[in-house]
Amino acid sequence: MLIKWVQTLGLSLLLMVSAHADLTIEITQGSEGALPIAIVPFQQPVTGAPTQNVDQIVTSDLARSGRFQPLPVADMLSRPVQPNQVDFRDWRALNVENLVIGQVDAKGPGAFDVSFRLYDVYRGEQILGYTLQTSADELRSTSHRIADLIYETLTGNKGAFDTRIAYVTSIADQTGKPTIHLRVADADGYNPSSIVSSSDPIMSPSWSPDGQKIAYVSFENGRSSIYVQEIYTGAREKLTSFKGINGAPVWSPDGTKIALTLSKGGNPDIYIMDVRSKKLTQLTSHWAIDTEPAWSPDGRFIVYTSDRGGNPQIYRVEADGGKAYRMTFEGKYNAKASYSPDGKQLTLVTRVGEDYRIGLMDLRTRDIRLLSTGDLDESPSFAPNGDMIIYATRNKNRGVLAAVSTDGRVEQRLVLQAGDVREPAWSPFHQ
Amino acid sequence: MKLSRMALIGLAAGSLVFAGCSTTGSGDAAGGATASGAAEGSAADAGGASTAARARRAGYSGTMRLDDPASILAVRKIYFEFDSSEISFDNKLVLRAHSEHLNANSSTNITIEGHADERGSREYNIALGERRANAIKAYMTAEGVNPAQLNVVSFGEERPDLLGHDANAWSKNRRGVLVY
Numbered sequence: 001m002l003i004k005w006v007q008t009l010g011l012s013l014l015l016m017v018s019a020h021a022d023l024t025i026e027i028t029q030g031s032e033g034a035l036p037i038a039i040v041p042f043q044q045p046v047t048g049a050p051t052q053n054v055d056q057i058v059t060s061d062l063a064r065s066g067r068f069q070p071l072p073v074a075d076m077l078s079r080p081v082q083p084n085q086v087d088f089r090d091w092r093a094l095n096v097e098n099l100v101i102g103q104v105d106a107k108g109p110g111a112f113d114v115s116f117r118l119y120d121v122y123r124g125e126q127i128l129g130y131t132l133q134t135s136a137d138e139l140r141s142t143s144h145r146i147a148d149l150i151y152e153t154l155t156g157n158k159g160a161f162d163t164r165i166a167y168v169t170s171i172a173d174q175t176g177k178p179t180i181h182l183r184v185a186d187a188d189g190y191n192p193s194s195i196v197s198s199s200d201p202i203m204s205p206s207w208s209p210d211g212q213k214i215a216y217v218s219f220e221n222g223r224s225s226i227y228v229q230e231i232y233t234g235a236r237e238k239l240t241s242f243k244g245i246n247g248a249p250v251w252s253p254d255g256t257k258i259a260l261t262l263s264k265g266g267n268p269d270i271y272i273m274d275v276r277s278k279k280l281t282q283l284t285s286h287w288a289i290d291t292e293p294a295w296s297p298d299g300r301f302i303v304y305t306s307d308r309g310g311n312p313q314i315y316r317v318e319a320d321g322g323k324a325y326r327m328t329f330e331g332k333y334n335a336k337a338s339y340s341p342d343g344k345q346l347t348l349v350t351r352v353g354e355d356y357r358i359g360l361m362d363l364r365t366r367d368i369r370l371l372s373t374g375d376l377d378e379s380p381s382f383a384p385n386g387d388m389i390i391y392a393t394r395n396k397n398r399g400v401l402a403a404v405s406t407d408g409r410v411e412q413r414l415v416l417q418a419g420d421v422r423e424p425a426w427s428p429f430h431q
Numbered sequence: 432m433k434l435s436r437m438a439l440i441g442l443a444a445g446s447l448v449f450a451g452c453s454t455t456g457s458g459d460a461a462g463g464a465t466a467s468g469a470a471e472g473s474a475a476d477a478g479g480a481s482t483a484a485r486a487r488r489a490g491y492s493g494t495m496r497l498d499d500p501a502s503i504l505a506v507r508k509i510y511f512e513f514d515s516s517e518i519s520f521d522n523k524l525v526l527r528a529h530s531e532h533l534n535a536n537s538s539t540n541i542t543i544e545g546h547a548d549e550r551g552s553r554e555y556n557i558a559l560g561e562r563r564a565n566a567i568k569a570y571m572t573a574e575g576v577n578p579a580q581l582n583v584v585s586f587g588e589e590r591p592d593l594l595g596h597d598a599n600a601w602s603k604n605r606r607g608v609l610v611y
């Protein structure tokens with residue numbers, strides 16, 4: 001089963017990217033019961049080999065998910081490239097359940113074909129095989145797609161390796177004055193690019209559902225405004241700049257609306273803006289703080305943080321208005337909730353004693369399970385497949401990002417080379 | 432507490448001179464967080480008592496200069512308790528002096544910045560910072576200041592005054608700042 005998959009180069013060529021990783025990943029908690037898999041080093045073209053190593057990228061993606069335990073290359077008894085070179089006994093002997101082989105062929109300057117095959121070692125048969133046409137610039141993305149295909153085939157869940165994250169960094173110069181950047185990088189920290197920089201705060205990045213735009217808050221004029229910016233062209237539009245707070249923008253799942261927080265009426269309330277007409281509708285109206293809206297995946301509901309009950313808790317309202325319904329009752333601080341992609345859970349910030357942790361609330365039982373162990377954890381964001389949550393935490397007095405699988409089995413830290421990083425937002429699936 | 436109330440009554444009666452009180456007036460239960468810093472740069476260690484002492488020593492008079500570091504007008508930072516926008520008694524003295532100044536200088540506009548400590552979520556902290564700045568604005572408006580002279584902006588936890596991650600830093604970051 002060989003399927004030709006033509007990569008679209010698209011607008012991504014316009015991105016100013018550096019090949020290095022902005023964030024380096026440290027696995028802080030491994031996982032037991034992960035599936036043993038072997039990814040044999042792919043055969044490289046004799047001349048013009050790419051600088052990116054496909055099999056290593058696939059290996060680290062799969063390891064990072066916590067669902068797989070890749071066999072170290074040094075332990076392999078053989079290194080097949082072609083199907084007729086595979087001897088399943090070599091892999092059964094090592095208790096490897098799945099095997100990946102492949103090769104990279106040069107197809108002219110900067111162009112490559114990447115072929116791979118996935119085998120079930122015990123049944124002794126191929127279960128997946130693809131050839132992907134790609135370029136030197138797209139090779140990392142192609143490698144992530146291969147990891148996605150393997151992940152989906154073996155777990156039944158769509159992979160989210162070929163996705164990106166947006167995040168805010170603060171890097172101080174020698175005088176201690178910080179510069180704030182809103183950045184976008186691959187989900188593994190590679191290919192970072194700054195989409196906007198300022199000496200004033202930048203906050204609350206939110207992806208459009210098509211992954212082409214980011215809405216965010218910038219204080220570049222000394223006060224808050226909400227902007228929408230096209231990631232690849234840099235073109236941007238000021239969405240709101242009312243008196244008071246212009247905050248917490250978040251796209252509706254169908255991309256036609258943006259929920260946001262405005263305090264132009266005297267106190268922070270949730271509003272819905274129609275993206276095309278710019279028409280505003282006020283959704284909540286209460287003297288207390290209402291902020292941090294998030295849409296349910298079907299677009300029917302909005303959850304938000306309100307302190308109308310005396311301390312911040314999560315409330316839910318229908319997106320076209322109605323009565324507020326309190327969702328959280330446990331503890332004195334629950335904030336910044338967002339729905340899992342399947343709509344069955346919320347991730348939120350919850351205070352436990354003196355600590356602020358990331359929680360996962362089951363919407364059926366209303367139980368909150370803690371996913372993080374820090375004392376100042378915030379800004380949780382689901383991967384588009386719902387299998388992991390990325391959030392901001394502190395490590396050795398620096399702001400870092402951490403990712404945890406929603407089953408709690410694996411945890412990793414994404415550390416910026418210098419400075420602080422915060423407010424991660426996981427992109428939608430690559431389209 | 433008794434002395435504080437007396438002082439407040441004195442203020443309400445229009446007396447802006449605090450000579451005669453000899454104990455501190457930190458009536459509110461704000462503890463360390465009551466601290467109202469002095470001029471920029473020396474704020475970190477200023478306690479509530481020193482603010483009150485300064486208020487008593489100086490108070491506001493029409494001849495008070497904004498740039499005099501010994502003036503109560505040099506106190507520009509108003510500190511708050513966790514998740515609170517309540518203004519302590521000492522800070523009311525400070526705000527009253529600034530209000531008098533603004534009433535006497537009606538062409539002077541200020542920006543009231545609201546800030547929060549780093550704990551909890553960022554947009555909620557933006558809202559909390561605004562609530563604090565609005566509490567200051569409401570107090571000063573009640574003191575007769577034209578609302579048009581008072582511009583409010585919240586920076587939430589985005590612009591900490593102290594960079595630490597402990598109770599001391601948090602208490603200094605939960606603040607309102609009067610920017611002339």
